[in-house]
Amino acid sequence: MTESIRNADVLIIGGGLSGTMLAVQLLRLPGQRRILVIEPRAELGRGEAYSAVELGHTLNGNAARMSVDPDNADDLTQWLTDYIGAGGWPQAHQQAVPISELFPPRGIFGLYAQQRLAEAKALSASTVEHVRGEVIDLHVDERSTVLTLDNGQQLRGAFAVLATGMFPAARTPQTDSSGLNAAAVDPWDVQAMTLIDPQSTVLIIGSGLTMVDAVVSLEQAGHRGPIEIFSRHGLLPHVRRQPPGWVDFLAEDHRLRSPRQLLREVRRQCRSALQQGIDWQAPLDTVRAHVARLWSQASDVEKRQFVRHVRPWWESHHHRSPPLSAQLVARLQGEGRLRVHAASFKGVVASDGGVTVRLRRRGEQEVTHVSGAALINSSGIEYDWRRVARPLPQQLLKRGLIQPGPLALGIAADVSGAVVDAEGTVSRRLFAMGPPLRGMWWESTAVTDVAIQAKALALKLTNI
Template identity: 35%
Template sequence: MTSLPPQEFTSVARAEAPLDENRGFACHVLIIGGGASGTLMALHLLNASPNMRVTVIEKSALLGCGIAYSTTDPGHLLNTRVHNMSAYPDRPEHFRDWLRQSGMAPGATDESFVGRQIYGRYLNDLIARERDLPEVSRLRCVKDECLRLEETPKAVIAHLGDGTCIRGDRAILATGHAVPVQSHAVLTSGWDFTPPADPGQPVVIIGTGLSMIDHLITLLRNGHRGTITCVSRRGLLPQVHTETKPMAISRGHVPLGAPVSAILHWMRGLAADAERQGGTWRDAVDGIRAHVSAIWRAWPEAERRRFLRHAASFWEVHRHRVPPDSARWLQEARDRGQLRILRGRFEEATMGEDGLIAVRIRTAGGERVLPAGRAVDCRGIRRDPAKDSAPVIQDLLARGQSRLDPLKLGIDTNEWAQVLLADGRPSRRLFAIGPCARGAAWEITAIPDIRVQCAELARHLHAIEAQEPVGVSRG
């Protein structure tokens, strides 16, 4: 498998109609962000009603890719099987059929794990088809960055980086993960996969999750010969996918509102039941998945904090598993002594006089200094959304037009994805989906969860518009 050439993708840039042209549609929705979340949201809005018009505002040149699916390394695989990656939850065969018909993976089955860059191509293709319809398209794509959203009694106005404005009836924030500002000058960003100049030098990776797996695979595929040391507080590694048959768990059997300790006890009991029936703990975890958001919402803030502090890391390595091929790279590197995993807390990284980076960590045995030709920050996505989020979100926070959730995982929303103002009131016209609003549902970072959220919000907005006069915001 080779990387897809850039020209294979459809660019955001194109000749656009005047930004204030309404074309007579009942509702005009602005989507801020054209990565996976924004693309899925656009597709579901267009599918929900023929009277919806959608404008996607995306600063990069490609739609549908975002951070995760813009990788150029074919060794970076989806961590979810093909049958769970359709853009449409009610059409599980859609992605598989596209893989076969497009020629991207003619032999793909429901159980396959395909390259992430291919999934980016899938989303890009779906949105391009909607945009390039021969009749009047209901989708417009604007290549720019939204810096500010202004909500008025009759509309919401997006202020773009080039000084222009776009007016809509609703706006949906779909800016994805907050990309952390690199506070350590000598650390390489977890999203930078440029191979080291010297393949023989040692590499230190801070973090042992999915991002670490990506970096490890890229290093090894590029012929890296030096040692690779990965450090995290618990030293936990993502578990490996095997055959699974998710347990059927009804909502009535979920102990909603029970404390974290009781929920974990219940989960262990389900895992034991699965094993007694000839399966594995994976059957229980995958069966619980549909109820995670309900469990999270039922917890008070104190229990949510307790889960994040004591159990989240363990849950994530079991919930977000890696394909067997990805696990094989890791295991083979460990077997030959090239890769080692350490438990320790990252303290600092400084450039030494010998030209190597000194990575200082604290372990149970005391302080250690690890020499590295490159040190990569793969500490995951739980960062500071107040400073790492997109400019439009930072502006909303600064003006009190949004607030962070109590745990500071992202902007605060209610169950209908409405953005909550600083005083807790829901905005009438601003919504947020996906990772940028993680605090409301917790499990909203993977495609199977995001697509469901998008479908539900699209239906909700369609129902709202059906109850309001057509053109209510045309003032």
Template identity: 35%
Template sequence: MVAIVGGGASGTLTAVHALRRGGRPPRFVMIDKDGRHGLGQAYATTDPRHLLNACASRMSAVADDPDHLMRWARSRGLDATDTDYLPRRLYGEYLRSVLEEARAPWPDGQVTELTGTVVSLRPGERPVLGLADGRTVEADAVVLATGNRPPAAWPHVRAGDRYVPDPWAPGALDGRGDGSPVLIVGTGLTMVDLAVTLTGAHPDTVVHAVSRHGLLPAHHRCPQPPPVRIPIPEGPLTLAALMRAIRAAVNASGGEWHAIVDGLRPRVPSLWDRLPAGDRRRFLSLAARYWEVHRHRIPPETAARVEELRASGRLRVLRGSLASATAHGHGVLARLDTPEGPHELRVGHIVNSTGPSHDLRTDPLLNSLFTSGAARPDPLGLGLDAAPDGAVLDAAGRPHERLFTLGPPLRGLRYETTAVPEIREQAAALASRLSELTAESGRDRLAQPL
């Protein structure tokens, strides 16, 4: 039996690929803290205006079947094409459907869905997971498919229930679209989704968005140009040499960068591995935001909505950082540090949209693994240290035989590891490893919480 911690795309695709492999698959128990099995954070949204940031042709859940999503959509009477950007909630339905289809041949409970928060893990020949409510789950192997972490806590914000610490937590935006202005800290993809939702909920809502660079995501071209593979020097690689190669390619194409970024994307893990540790850190501090803006683009329809909001004054983007925020009457007084000097905003709500926290020890499960020496952070502190096959490394650098991870926890090791095209490849490879492991153990049995 395999315990999967996390019910989002990473965990779902791992189970799906194992169930589709042929032969008797492992049994799975999928543990999700919010009970959003098959959806996770990304695809649990109910707002139909939240669209996938990749076109349908790239979003098949099945690694060796690129047309799987489109066949599913058409089988349900949806008038969708390969170049459409589908609603994320529809993609969540698709993932649930794929999981149900994969488990259908195994009517005796091949997948058990469990709602709960895993707070500890004792590795060993039979790993044991401890849940916050006191239950335990014993397994042959464990997959940490925990996805992106919530944003970091803000001790300098004292705004009571006017503050939203995690915009993707269930019910986080309930009552926020009341027409009062909203300050969103962060100007990436999450901010775009929040601005679309909040301004759509009330015609008077104005969104102020602030970040250090004040950069918004770029948008996809339609139609998309085919990816271009640019020459990269062989052998040892430096960040400076990589940047020169990219700039030369963009200049040679007359400034057209979309195809070059798309051609680089599948090569990022291998290029990242070739960079010295110091250059990786320099990239994170100097260039990462610019890569993210061009790499994680928004659909044309969403881009048009953003431009409309900016033109009407309902989305106002600022460069700067949040110095403090305190409750003030029926709202929040926010103080910003901007290039022009201190700036005050009075808003009804403030939302933390700064992206995943890198303080790993605030997570009870990860903290327990680090404290016991069962795991260690990757060298950059972005996630878990792991072997190439996803086996988690202990404090001494030894790979576990029964503890694995994939997706966002591998960001420090692969950098590009948060989107479906990368995750489904990792899930397919891990599914094969898990099937071999549980077959060897001879103890593949359904886990029951104790």
């Protein structure tokens, strides 16, 4: 039986990091408002990314880069200092580096986000309530938004925010499934991996950061056999280092606009750094602050060229691996146990025992078959909401309340995060933040990006 409708000022759909950071920013603003965060998990602040329980699954950025407070870049470093000082994460003492350079386990980072939410709740006149459930439908009218949950409950709010976070390909049902997930082991499920013959061959599709996590999981599960990795370009993430500062060359020269111009200048700057004996990551790291501007001013053709020709190298050079995980991958490569192949995945073949995949190796026309004892889907994040076979994205598309973002990356919105519907109308009631805005800003997934968006959106929602 459907419960009577509940009312709130702001409905936040998703209680992972994005939704939690928005709630924190709303709590910090003057006034009194009721905020409901709808999240099926038992805890807020974790979501897909920070629900990991294994210490080996760490952030891919050091503490100095991962503050949830847009006004204090040292917030995580300060929290970690207290946490470690109180006896938390004793393994941190094994790393002879400053706390700001530590790469915390993702589970500990989730605890940090939760504590910042608890502190904001204790000091605010506003309230935040966690409503457990999955939003399966949404209606918008001139005055409000109404959400329907999977248990039949309905919630009404003046505003609703799509803070759905990322849809990992390994955990997301897709509308045109290749059968990969049905045959694959979860990259983060160490317990499931203990059931794999430790000497057997494991196949991994995808060679990015999810693959790095999968290799860490296999190692912790006691796997000691061969690991065969297949991805279209065969590129591994570079290891993240702590380079010295470098001049912000993009701030000095706004003539650099097209992807081709940017790529040429970045290469020149990196060569210059190497000639001076400086890590090439130093000039590359200055680009980060300008990505949103460069992406938003690029033409559709330029964006398409970037995604088609530059994206794989951008991902491998910019989204880098935490040092300890990179050391593991390098060691297994050196031992000959881990091999990386440039090949396109073409599907799963039914087989008796184990798993067989169809692949087309780069430079070849024929499709080949490769078999192993187990398969892991490490193909990264699904950003195209048309392919996400979950109730809410499909209903929003069906009702025309959203439209795909540029290049089908996330959904369309204006610069404030107000969602654009299928007819091009900017909503006054429905907003989005974080990963759903990937097509708007290209980099809309990092903690710092989401923190800035959360603060701006909170101000927007309280001043409409």
